[in-house]
Amino acid sequence: MTTTLLILKRGIFAGILLCCGFLAGWFSAIILGGRIPYDGDIAALLGPGRGANRATPAELREQFSVFWEVWNLVDAEFYHRQPLDRQKMIQGAINGMLGALDDRYTVYQEPDLAAQTQDHMQGKLGGIGTYLRISDGKAYIYKPIRNSPAVLAGLHQNDEIVSIDGVAIEPLIAGLDINQAAVKVTARLRGEPGTPVKLLLRRGDNGRSFEVTLTRADIVVPSIDSQLLDGGLAYIRISEFKANTTDEFDAALRDLLPHRPRGLILDLRNNPGGFLQNAQEVLGRFYDGVALYEDKNGQSLEEIDTRLGARDTRAFDLPLVVLVNNGSASASEIVAGALRDRRPNTFLLGETTFGKGSVQNIHTLSNGGNARITIAHWLTPNKAEIHTIGITPQYLVPYSQAPADAVPCVAEQQPPAGASSCADSQLAWAMRLLSTGQAPPPAAPTPTPAQ
Incomplete structure (x- = not known):
């Protein structure tokens, strides 16, 4: 099986993982279509890929002959006291081949990790x-x-x-x-x-x-947290774009919109990405039109649109602030960039995003593992390239927890001992911007991590 996705591998920060079945944040993903098994129509849209440089079977045999020469030499002569682990050698060869491409997003996942990734993304x-x-x-x-x-x-x-x-x-x-x-x-x-x-x-x-x-x-594992904040503001946090995100997002909107909020804060901070289809669907709650462009060969662009939701889940005219930071990557960058480019009365606030704008196909292999192959880059609706660059918000606000930035505790935040509120400079400025129109003072751009 082959599925198509935009995915960011960024490692396990601080060694944290989710032992219900997957590592928390092991893959920051923006996924076109979905993770295995997930056949979105984006896979059909992308087609079989380019094959102009493919070798014939005879050419492949000739090119691969030196590999087997070395393999047979190792098998016959390498000094060892225990039997050679041929499976480990094969996996090392695969990793070496993909590593030679100098693309950190073209990777191989062994079967156990591939299964855990699949479970995690289903939520x-x-x-x-x-x-x-x-x-x-x-x-x-x-x-x-x-x-x-x-x-x-x-x-x-x-x-x-x-x-x-x-x-x-x-x-x-x-x-x-x-x-x-x-x-x-x-x-x-x-x-x-x-x-x-x-x-x-x-x-x-x-x-x-x-x-x-x-x-x-x-x-x-829910991907959505939502609540009403002071001043009639609505707040929704998307932690990751999983298979169940759209349903949870719609439920949050159906709960919040009847209160007629004066504005909405969409929190995408530290959102590593996920399924593109869910990103398209979230965007379809805010506008109808282009979500992104895909560049597969450097010569032509493929337009990919939003996916509209039911009328009671649309917030087309609601003033919107989108919170982003250096941990916002891939699908969350698609959403942030699209809202910035295409939706009026929308402001990005926070820090420069991660900068991951490539597309991967995921191929399920015969051993249960998978190979993730970069097939394209994507651009924002205004055709801006963000790969290794990130998206700089209109309002740059470094994160701090100063007492002057007291706000209601959101998501899983807990107030400090003896306090009844939390402190979050970015959320505080988002609330001020929507409530009074007060904009934060200019700040120096935050650096994007090295790619």
Whole structure:
């Protein structure tokens, strides 16, 4: 199976992952069509790709002959005390081939990680419902998800996971990098809903250990948070564009719009991306028209439009502020750039976005893994290139938590001890801009991370 997507691999920051079935943020994605298995009509739209430089079978045999020469030499002569791991050699060859393309977004995913990625992007996972932190060869509870088995069992942040079903974690992940360790631990924790899993945990400085048995469940990981703010303003945060995002976004709009808000704040900060189809659908709640252009060969552009929603989910005329930062990438950049280019009475506020504007096809391989191949770049509706550049908002506001920027706590924010509100300079200025028209003072542009 082949699907088409725009996807950003940016690694696991601080070793955090979602052990319901996937690493949190392992892939920042803007996805054309969807992740496997997800056949959007964008895949048909893009066609089979270019083949002008393809070699004939005879040419391929000749070109590949030196590879097999080296393979056979290694197989016959390499000094080793244990049998050669040919599967590892094959995966190394694949990674080396893709790495030679000098494109960080053209990558190979091994079967376990490919399956976990698929589950994550569907927004519903079988597991215990907690984020993990991998650090110094150990696995820790980072943040249990509300109403999950992890919460019901009383798991705490920074509990060390010593073993899972009797399998010790330290030797399991010894010598692995964070990504590999995360996949190993995740595979042990996830499973069919209703099945038990026994954890040996260590809590606190005194190293007290205890066992707990949890029952795995369907963990729904929402991608939308919404609420009414002071001054009649509506707030919606999209954490990632997943398969269930559009339905959740429509539900939020149906809840908020009857209150006749005077403006809407769309929070895309630290949104790594996701399915393009869902980005198109979110845009279709704000305007009807071009969402982006795709450049497949440097010679022609393909127009891709928004996807309109039902009338009771449209907010075409509502004043809008879109919050972005350096963690806004891919699909969230598509949405931000399109709203900036095509929708009146819309302002971007925050920091320069990440700058990921390439398109990948995902191919499911015979071993259950997948290959993600860059096939194009995309441009905003005004035909602006953002790859490695990012999008600079009209209002540059560095993030701070100064007391003067007190705001209601949104999403999963919690007020500091003894306080009844949170502090967020970007949200505070968005509220001022919509409520009174007061614009933030000029600020220096924030740098975009190196690509």
